[in-house]
Amino acid sequence: MGRRVMVHVTEYADCGELMWATRLADSEGEYECWELLSPKAVHRVSVSDKCMATIAPSGQLVLAMLGMEQQSVTLRSCRALEGITGDEGRQLWEFHLGLALNESHGQMIQALWRFYAMLPPGGLRRFSLGILRDRRFITGFYRGRASHHHHHDHVGGLLEHSVEVAMTARMLCRQYRLDGRTADVAFLGGLLHDVGKLYLYYNVEAGEGICSQHEALNFMKLEPHLQSLMSQDPRAFEALSACLSASIGKPLIQYMPETIVKMADRLSAEVFNWRRVFAGLPDFYWFRKSTSDTRIYKRLD
Incomplete structure (x- = not known):
């Protein structure tokens, strides 16, 4: 069954093309x-x-x-x-590109680097660079699954879902004219909101893995990077942490990035499931029951 991947990777198209420059x-x-x-x-x-x-x-x-x-x-x-810079920098850049599963994944990876390039100096930029330099984390993140049988449950699905959520969250921030730091935190929150899933059984090849709420594991996966962000930019750390944690039991939401990321997360999952239900069907099928979640999905055209 074919898959259509929809990722908003054009947001930074006007800022230039990523290239390796050498005199x-x-x-x-x-x-x-x-x-x-x-x-x-x-x-x-x-x-x-x-x-x-x-x-x-x-x-x-x-x-x-x-x-x-x-x-x-x-x-x-x-x-x-x-x-x-230098040989180390070039090897890191080529390492990222080498993990792309297809052209679409390559565009997503470049979108992440463009985001880093446009960040202002400060804690969020250093945090993002630390993530990009973490080869072990990046390998799992680019190849991981976003779920077992729910949405984006294929190899590379975690990257696709995460970039969709990040781009949509940033787009919503701009639509509502929120400040740049809010948009940056929303992007990072969307990008990293599911990284705890790398510990779960469907992303663990050796051993049993675990079956648990991934939000509790997000902080374990990002611990060394979050520790630095907390000391360098406490408010950004607090807002990003809200995006990474579960909403259950929270009396209220204090930072806008959390609200926006939750909305973008649900939208990405819903659109994926809607597309999957109708994949390969003739146009006259305007409704169909899903075999994975038993819901009935409908379409207008």
């Missing part, structure tokens, strides 16, 4: 030759040394905007990704 050789005068390597192409550009003053000559991941002038590729803008 090819020292040049006399005020111009330098740089190589810009993307997953799909390699470009060489001649630019002012002032334009690349903040980029490590040995190599750095950047967000670059390219253009064309007189049939030659030109560099319109370039934004460095802090901390992703």
Whole structure:
């Protein structure tokens, strides 16, 4: 049965393309030759040394905007990704790309890096970089399942669901004109709200695994990174923690990211199940009973 993956990965399309930038050789005068390597192409550009003053000559991941002038590729803008430099940085970047199961997953992975690139300096940026550098966590996160028999229950489904929730949460923050920090926390809350599921039996190949409420396990999975965030940015830590915890028994919700993430989470699951019910059916089927949850789903078109 075919699967359609819907992920809002275009939000940062106007901020540039992720590329690995390396200075090819020292040049006399005020111009330098740089190589810009993307997953799909390699470009060489001649630019002012002032334009690349903040980029490590040995190599750095950047967000670059390219253009064309007189049939030659030109560099319109370039934004460095802090901390992703040299051989170590390039290996980390290639490690992430190498885990993509398909082109759609590759777009999701790049969306996460674009989000990191646009974060302002501070605790949330350092927290995000720590997550991206955690190879063991990233491997499980990119390959994990979001459930056993509910929604996004295939290999890679956890990444798909998490990115959907993150992007939708951020979009809702912008729609309601909430502040940037609220949008950033909502994105991270949506991205990480299910990571405790990596401990559950359907994501554990060796041993029995466990069967429990994943919200209680979210904090275990993120403990070293959350510890640093708590000391660097207590309010962001508190708001993010609310997104990661269960809502049962809470008298009220204090931070908006929690409300938004819960809504985006349910929407992602509902849309996935609705699509799965009608996958492969002729258009004249306007309702069908699900074999997984016994609900009757309907469609208008």
